[in-house]
Amino acid sequence: MISKKIEEAVKRIKPLDEKLLEQTQKRLDNLTKPLGSLGRLEELAKQVVAITGKEKPELKKKVIFTLAGDHGVVEEGVSCYPKEVTPQMVYNFLRGGAGINVLARHVGAKVVVADIGVAEKIDVTNPEFKDKKINFGTKNFTKGPAMTEDKAVKSIEAGIELVEEELKNGIDIIGTGDMGIANTTPSSAITSVICGVDVEKVTGRGTGIDDKMLKNKIASIKKAIALNKPDKKDGIDILSKIGGFEIGGLTGIILAGASHKIPVVIDGFISGAAALLAYTFQPTVVEYLIASHCSVEQGHKIILKHLGLKPVLDLNLRLGEGTGAALGINIVVAGCKILAEMATFENAGVSKKME
């Protein structure tokens, strides 16, 4: 039951122009360096050219969307932090003290913080805060669907709106981020269903749970899937039954980014689950995605493999919030600067390779 707004975004996502990739490689090959010697930086530059249609894209306006939501399944004891941490961290984001704030400042990115389903009212007037609350947390999906289909649709639409609203200020590259105590639980459930992989293989320790809690987490996910029977080909069905509001919102961010020809740098496991959902609507969306890093959370590798994405960084991160995306954005920017700023063999008077 996809809405008109979602459908329009999905329809605008077109395959990248192969010719632009080839032309850009030719440009890169004329710069003063051995052919292909800047490896991944060259690949990233090519991808951004093909996404944006710009010959030498400048990625000045970097925006990380960090979406917060709560999860009814927290009452099953799947996290080692209390759910109060979700709103507490939203306040921390807005005061600039969280990991994502530090890393976003480091790379010159703006952080747009949105409440899309926190279980408490967020009481602020900060201009960087966006109130997109759809509900006070999801329901416990071991007892029924996490949310109604209508609210699943609304969460994706909220993500699309966040991008559209920010477009007025300009966006050259997007990073995705999440905050939500217990949100590796729905992310594992989504990954298991869409990738068709056993729950055990896609369920990790999240914020650091012990063996007993991990066993309980796996059992809760299995119960939820057995009870709700999500259809692996239907993104809205999956999101409503075993998802979360911030995951739906990030799905919207991803679809909107691709539909507006903006490269989207996805963060870790939660953002990965959102990318899987976006993929159910339009597989072409992956051409617009850059996987910033490979998370410690074990299901993330399976997501990246399913989407055919190769992570830029592998720094043993598992914080979320968009922290990996921030660092990934900085590498993408480096690639684009190589393309725009390096001298050619001709300009620099440097001899080319001998034949």
Added chain:
Amino acid sequence: MISKKIEEAVKRIKPLDEKLLEQTQKRLDNLTKPLGSLGRLEELAKQVVAITGKEKPELKKKVIFTLAGDHGVVEEGVSCYPKEVTPQMVYNFLRGGAGINVLARHVGAKVVVADIGVAEKIDVTNPEFKDKKINFGTKNFTKGPAMTEDKAVKSIEAGIELVEEELKNGIDIIGTGDMGIANTTPSSAITSVICGVDVEKVTGRGTGIDDKMLKNKIASIKKAIALNKPDKKDGIDILSKIGGFEIGGLTGIILAGASHKIPVVIDGFISGAAALLAYTFQPTVVEYLIASHCSVEQGHKIILKHLGLKPVLDLNLRLGEGTGAALGINIVVAGCKILAEMATFENAGVSKKME
């Protein structure tokens, strides 16, 4: 035959204080994130604290030393670029058009360019250029030693001097970089000898040579080792017989950095060979090193394993110049900012992990 200047630098290199590592981990564990969830960033921050002895190190002055030298072995046909490219690239560095210039600007680092053994006179008055020329290139080491022992010592001393001269402007973190047509050839020779690994396993395609040239390159290295018989435990002997001036200079940079308690971010294969030489003088030096990335050049993995270093990035780079070091520095800075700028659980009013 190590000189007094080198000996003094070597003697000042002391093991890191384990207590500082522990104290810093405690500080990191009190920041608003799950324990250990920033993985490698946390490890890097701890290492920099232990190296510098500063509680919250600020890495403002970032200096990349890019040393250029030529290699007599180029006449054996081991590179697909003519040796004129070495001085041409030095001019390119000084005009700001090379890969290292772009990436150093991106991360806010200064590039100090030095001629330590280019086969042509470099005719400039640029203040960022350092004339440390020891000779007009090395001799062809398939026919005898690459340089005299005296010049090997002088090349290491030149590296130490470069750091000492720049210390007047302040250095918080060092990156190493190289330029020298054919310099993967001596680097492979050094790696084979010090790591005790077959020449075939440590010899790659450098700037992109074909199968025939690769065979010839391997044969040249084998011939040089058989003829010169370097002593694997004697860094000066190895450097003089099968090394290069920029490699010796980088050995000096590494030793000087460690001796002044400055973290040294090493670039790729050539810098790795210099690190191996530094290690022959003082194995403790590795505690001061951060391996920025894993190069495509196959011998680099073997160097990193020998030194027990884990690369921060893996971006399929093989350009040298310090390009990988520039990107690596930026990740190290990110780690230090996490330590210095993130809020604690107490300050932010965020609940801690439940017991």
